[in-house]
Amino acid sequence: MKVVLPFIAVVGLALLALVGVTVAHQVEFFFGVIVPYAAVAVFIFGFMYRVLQWAKSPVPFCIPTTCGQQKTLPWIKHDKLENPVTTLQVVGRMLLEVLVFRSLFRNLKTEMKDGKIVYGSEKLLWLAGLAFHWTFFFIFARHFRFFFQDVPTLLRMMEGVDSFFQVGAPLFYMTDAVILGAVTFLIFRRVYLPQIRYISLASDFFPLFLILGIALSGILMRYIFKVHIVAVKQFAMGLVSLSPVIPQGIGAIFYVHLFLICTLLIYFPFSKLMHMGGVFLSPTRNMANDSRMVRHINPWNYPVHVHTYEEYEDDFREKMKKAGLPVEKE
Amino acid sequence: MAKLPTPEELLKIHYNPPQDENWMDKPAELKQGNICWGAKGKNLKIVEFPNARDWSPVEEDWKLPQDWEGTVLEAMADRLSKYRSFKIFMDICVRCGACADKCHFFIGGGDPKNMPVLRAELMRSVYRKYFTNSGKYLGKLAGARELDLGVLKEWWYYFYQCTECRRCSVFCPYGIDTAEITMMAREFTNLLGLNTDWISGPVANCYMKGNHLGLEPHAIMNSVEGMVDDIETITGIRINPSFNRKGAEILFVTPSGDLFADPGTFTAMGYMMLFHELGLDYTWSTYASEGGNFGLFTSNEMAKRLNSKIYAEAKRLGVKYIIGGECGHMWRVLNQYMDTWNGPADFMEVPKSPITGTVFDNAASTKMIHVTEFTADLIKNGKLKLDPTRNDDLVVTYHDSCNTARGMGLLEEPRYIINNVCNKFHEMPDNTIRERTFCCGSGTGLNASENMELRMRGGLPRANAVKHVTEKYGVNTLANICAIDRATLSASMDYWVPGTRVAGVHELVANAMIMTGEKERETNLRGEPLPGKGGNE
Numbered sequence: 001m002k003v004v005l006p007f008i009a010v011v012g013l014a015l016l017a018l019v020g021v022t023v024a025h026q027v028e029f030f031f032g033v034i035v036p037y038a039a040v041a042v043f044i045f046g047f048m049y050r051v052l053q054w055a056k057s058p059v060p061f062c063i064p065t066t067c068g069q070q071k072t073l074p075w076i077k078h079d080k081l082e083n084p085v086t087t088l089q090v091v092g093r094m095l096l097e098v099l100v101f102r103s104l105f106r107n108l109k110t111e112m113k114d115g116k117i118v119y120g121s122e123k124l125l126w127l128a129g130l131a132f133h134w135t136f137f138f139i140f141a142r143h144f145r146f147f148f149q150d151v152p153t154l155l156r157m158m159e160g161v162d163s164f165f166q167v168g169a170p171l172f173y174m175t176d177a178v179i180l181g182a183v184t185f186l187i188f189r190r191v192y193l194p195q196i197r198y199i200s201l202a203s204d205f206f207p208l209f210l211i212l213g214i215a216l217s218g219i220l221m222r223y224i225f226k227v228h229i230v231a232v233k234q235f236a237m238g239l240v241s242l243s244p245v246i247p248q249g250i251g252a253i254f255y256v257h258l259f260l261i262c263t264l265l266i267y268f269p270f271s272k273l274m275h276m277g278g279v280f281l282s283p284t285r286n287m288a289n290d291s292r293m294v295r296h297i298n299p300w301n302y303p304v305h306v307h308t309y310e311e312y313e314d315d316f317r318e319k320m321k322k323a324g325l326p327v328e329k330e
Numbered sequence: 331m332a333k334l335p336t337p338e339e340l341l342k343i344h345y346n347p348p349q350d351e352n353w354m355d356k357p358a359e360l361k362q363g364n365i366c367w368g369a370k371g372k373n374l375k376i377v378e379f380p381n382a383r384d385w386s387p388v389e390e391d392w393k394l395p396q397d398w399e400g401t402v403l404e405a406m407a408d409r410l411s412k413y414r415s416f417k418i419f420m421d422i423c424v425r426c427g428a429c430a431d432k433c434h435f436f437i438g439g440g441d442p443k444n445m446p447v448l449r450a451e452l453m454r455s456v457y458r459k460y461f462t463n464s465g466k467y468l469g470k471l472a473g474a475r476e477l478d479l480g481v482l483k484e485w486w487y488y489f490y491q492c493t494e495c496r497r498c499s500v501f502c503p504y505g506i507d508t509a510e511i512t513m514m515a516r517e518f519t520n521l522l523g524l525n526t527d528w529i530s531g532p533v534a535n536c537y538m539k540g541n542h543l544g545l546e547p548h549a550i551m552n553s554v555e556g557m558v559d560d561i562e563t564i565t566g567i568r569i570n571p572s573f574n575r576k577g578a579e580i581l582f583v584t585p586s587g588d589l590f591a592d593p594g595t596f597t598a599m600g601y602m603m604l605f606h607e608l609g610l611d612y613t614w615s616t617y618a619s620e621g622g623n624f625g626l627f628t629s630n631e632m633a634k635r636l637n638s639k640i641y642a643e644a645k646r647l648g649v650k651y652i653i654g655g656e657c658g659h660m661w662r663v664l665n666q667y668m669d670t671w672n673g674p675a676d677f678m679e680v681p682k683s684p685i686t687g688t689v690f691d692n693a694a695s696t697k698m699i700h701v702t703e704f705t706a707d708l709i710k711n712g713k714l715k716l717d718p719t720r721n722d723d724l725v726v727t728y729h730d731s732c733n734t735a736r737g738m739g740l741l742e743e744p745r746y747i748i749n750n751v752c753n754k755f756h757e758m759p760d761n762t763i764r765e766r767t768f769c770c771g772s773g774t775g776l777n778a779s780e781n782m783e784l785r786m787r788g789g790l791p792r793a794n795a796v797k798h799v800t801e802k803y804g805v806n807t808l809a810n811i812c813a814i815d816r817a818t819l820s821a822s823m824d825y826w827v828p829g830t831r832v833a834g835v836h837e838l839v840a841n842a843m844i845m846t847g848e849k850e851r852e853t854n855l856r857g858e859p860l861p862g863k864g865g866n867e
């Protein structure tokens with residue numbers, strides 16, 4: 001259920017767009033204009049809303065998880081990146097986390113061998129995760145050439161690198177292959193590994209299938225059912241300049257691709273994909289371990305009922321005196 | 331009480347969950363041997379906890395208050411608005427599973443709901459149902475489920491099977507800390523009077539008497555007196571510790587476990603001998619006679635109420651700063667909560683070692699330093715005369731306590747000390763020490779006796795690593811800096827790696843330390859002949 005249903009959902013969405021635009025051309029306006037605008041709006045406002053919701057809750061305590069030596073005596077080497085005490089060090093830790101997935105890199109695999117537990121290195125998830133996120137980012141950035149009259153040099157350079165191993169024409173992008181591989185691996189892993197399968201929900205498969213669908217439709221569009229590139233650019237420029245045009249003959253596969261992307265944008269703020277924003281707000285990672293150096297303030301700290309020394313002495317005065325302990329009141 | 335299975339039986343662990351079931355449909359089976367007894371009404375009453383009554387987890391009826399669901403959901407909404415950590419951790423887990431096999435309870439037991447991600451999902455599923463739209467409308471498909479008695483029992487069972495050790499957090503790409511979620515779950519269950527006896531008893535004790543063990547002032551002094559006698563027998567030196575003394579320079583706070591039972595008492599003797607040798611102007615307090623904080627295993631508020639005594643007493647006695655003993659949770663509380671709860675400690679001074687002159691800027695605000703920071707500084711500055719050969723019968727390895735390792739990063743100080751007071755030291759495998767260290771298996775108030783199976787399972791990963799160095803290097807001593815470790819690892823070693831002793835770092839220090847005017851030492855603190863002194867070579 002949790003695998004099949006998301007799969008059907010994604011196929012259904014793709015078919016919806018496909019059938020929609022092939023059966024009735026008027027619907028192109030819906031898929032090409034209304035949905036994209038709505039999706040971008042939902043994404044931006046939804047994303048902001050979620051982040052603001054998180055930010056609204058205070059961070060009452062200083063609770064970083066430290067992964068290295070604290071700052072202490074001057075002759076003990078302080079691990080600045082894993083146990084930061086300054087903002088700069090925290091930024092360093094966060095960069096490592098966000099750009100190279102530091103914590104995942106630590107991942108281990110636990111196994112039982114003849115009554116002994118052994119821990120092996122387990123880097124596949126890290127590698128696939130990294131490959132997936134980075135290629136996603138590259139491909140995303142690459143698309144910006146559709147939105148510029150003159151393609152910026154940086155984008156051109158990126159493309160150059162990406163298609164370094166040129167295979168046929170049009171240029172073959174390595175990232176296309178990598179993202180397909182990575183997503184497939186991530187799906188496969190969820191189905192294949194018993195522990196991961198057990199913890200997975202439909203909402204873990206849905207975004208994976210969706211992204212797979214986006215990548216596949218993109219690749220099909222680029223290499224097989226060639227779409228009219230000039231028309232696509234015209235279309236994209238229209239969207240960003242807020243004067244949308246629907247060029248003729250752009251090809252149905254384009255709308256499938258676009259519609260799936262829009263679905264992703266709309267789904268994003270409501271889902272775990274928000275980890276993209278959340279990772280920056282995670283208190284265990286983005287705080288400095290400086291709570292012994294500077295007082296951390298809890299905005300909702302309130303006085304509590306305590307058992308005071310006076311009450312304690314009242315309870316035990318006689319016993320204390322007998323034991324020779326000093327007391328405040330005789 | 332459930333019979334404890336043999337190690338061979340416990341080792342039959344399967345890590346692969348059954349594939350034909352959805353965990354949401356599988357109610358928790360409260361297994362004897364894995365659960366602690368319910369809190370007693372009288373203890374809950376002492377600290378004014380709700381729904382104080384006697385109850386038993388194995389009985390059908392948990393004597394819950396009216397509309398308990400409402401109470402929980404209301405508390406959940408409240409905590410979501412008060413703790414960003416809780417809210418974020420409810421929302422951003424991607425169920426990548428990186429944390430799945432990192433929990434000692436999962437590794438030692440194989441129960442899939444002990445995978446940190448799933449432990450947290452027990453809570454998240456309810457969160458989704460009541461606090462997210464997808465959960466409200468899509469229900470189970472979105473991983474949401476209603477809060478009912480079955481879920482509550484499941485929560486209780488699994489959230490009292492998490493030692494809040496935070497190992498899972500180290501491996502999570504977002505730092506999701508299941509311990510935070512456990513702490514919330516425990517807050518909620520406490521609103522329904524659902525704590526365990528082994529937590530609520532110490533909490534009530536600590537509140538009324540100043541320490542978990544409920545030692546009254548004279549009992550503390552008796553206990554220390556006994557140790558002073560032992561020290562005299564061993565070293566020929568009579569030391570004279572002071573209590574509740576106003577005007578002392580330093581207040582010393584350590585877990586009461588150190589005053590009560592072996593092997594903690596040897597560590598306490600170690601502190602006393604060290605401070606005596608230095609001529610330190612320090613005092614103990616009977617009012618603030620506890621460094622540990624079982625309140626942390628009930629609610630934030632209770633933890634704060636117990637912790638308040640330390641600063642209050644420092645103020646009353648007029649000390650300049652505080653030294654804290656070897657304890658695990660104590661240091662998480664002191665490092666990450668104390669100043670926020672009960673500070674500012676502006677009536678004290680930034681700690682400065684009177685012996686070496688070292689200023690501890692890293693404790694500029696809390697005014698509290700760890701005894702291993704203090705001692706490492708002494709050794710570095712050559713202030714102690716040490717004869718490590720006295721520890722030559724010990725082949726030592728070091729267990730990082732979860733809270734000192736992951737809560738503050740106290741990694742090198744104890745190692746530096748051990749390497750200076752012992753000649754034979756071997757690390758356990760890399761993946762089981764420092765920030766990757768394993769829990770003793772009995773933290774957060776699980777060190778009762780009715781849940782031995784759980785404790786031994788939870789202790790397996792640590793024990794397994796000890797066994798490795800025992801076989802490889804002949805390690806026979808497991809040093810650590812936590813009172814709970816000293817109490818619970820002893821049991822776990824007896825079970826998994828018999829013959830391994832558990833010792834505090836300052837016990838080893840005191841063994842090696844040559845005191846001014848001491849007689850020729852024949853035995854170590856445990857009364858065993860020193861190497862070369864009793865034909866035990």
Ligand code: SF4
Nearest residue numbers: 423425426427429502
């Ligand atoms: S490692 Fe973090 S994100 Fe991955 S399953 Fe565990 S808690 Fe969730």
Ligand code: SF4
Nearest residue numbers: 433492493495496498
């Ligand atoms: S905090 Fe420790 S005990 Fe709790 S789930 Fe994580 S690893 Fe397990």
